[in-house]
Amino acid sequence: MSTAAPPAFRDRQRDPITTIGVDIGSTNTKVALLGLFEGSPRELGIRSFRTPDAPAELGRAVLAAIHGLTSTRPRSPVAVGIASMAESGVVLDDDARPVGPLVRWTAGASAPLFDAIDANALRDLAEATGVPATPKVPLATWHRLQLE
Structure with a gap:
């Protein structure tokens, strides 16, 4: 009796099912290609770059990183997962187009507005x-943007 893996399994070791993970961080964005080997994920490649301020530039950079990681693979990834800065975002117009740069929680522009909020109101909000x-909570930033 042969103990060799069946051909389909051997092919899967050379050509695993893959996924892409994208982590859009405050400072750097990371794009990782993961393969599934015998039921366990393994990193096949990673690209990292400084997170740009312009939404279009960020999109182009992420797509370029994905292309760089997958262009020599025999097939496309089956899924893409994206994690981003929870307290950051992009203001969009009525047609869902960006109207400015990424609004980052690290900018600190909401702190003075936040400091002026009544302490009892802050406690009630937290409860x-x-x-x-x-000031890092999105509500403070959204309020600031509305005032601007």
Whole structure:
């Protein structure tokens, strides 16, 4: 009786099912290609670059990293997962087009507005939402953007 793996299994070792993971961080963005080997994921490649301020530039850079990781693979990844800065975002117009750069939580522009909020209101907000009231919370940034 042969103990060699069947051909389909051997092919899967050379050509595993793959996925892409994208982590859009405050400072750097990472794009990783993962393969599934015998039920366990393994990193096949990673690209990292400084997170650009312009949304279009970020999109182009992520796509270029994905292309660089996958262009020599025999088949496309089956899934893409994206994680990003939770307290950051992009303001869009009515047609869902970016109207400016990434709005980052690290900018600190909401801190003065936040500091002017009544302490009791901050406590009530934290109790109601379960989220500590800080200038980093998206609500403070959205309020600032609305005022601008």
